[in-house]
Amino acid sequence: MATYSAKKEDIVRKWFIVDANGKTLGRLATVVASVLKGKTKPIFTTHVDTGDFVIVVNADKVHLTGKKLEQKTYYSHSGFPGGLKSVTAGTLMKTKPEEVVKKAIEGMLPKTRLGKQMLSKLKVYAGDKHPHSAQQPIEMSVEK
Helix, strand or coil: CCCCCCCHHHCCCCEEEEECCCCEHHHHHHHHHHHHHCCCCCCCCCCCCCCCEEEEECHHHCECCCCHHHHCEEEEECCCCCCEEEEEHHHHHHHCHHHHHHHHHHCCCCCCHHHHHHHCCEEECCCCCCCCHHHCCEECCCCC
């Protein structure tokens, strides 16, 4: 019996919606990352993007445990000398809460072209409104 390998034409993508209200960031990110990778499907193949689309709403109400709001730091570098910038999780939650969720999920995906393709199927919104109602997303539950 041969090992099954998924092809592009075999993949059927669904849309899922996750409410991040009161959910812990890391636990939410692991569930969403596995759906984006396609690990929840029986046709999962490592070298093919078999994942589904995921919409995360209420990103501004996600919960960080411990002292992460004050101590967790996100870094970015411009590429020029002295171009290192840092921002704490608390500051980023006030200005761009969807970026905190996106960075947490991005860290759990492969750091390749395939990972970037998986990340493009993630849609994160700070409030409870999103423009993807035409896709009829299925409600997905995440443990607290």
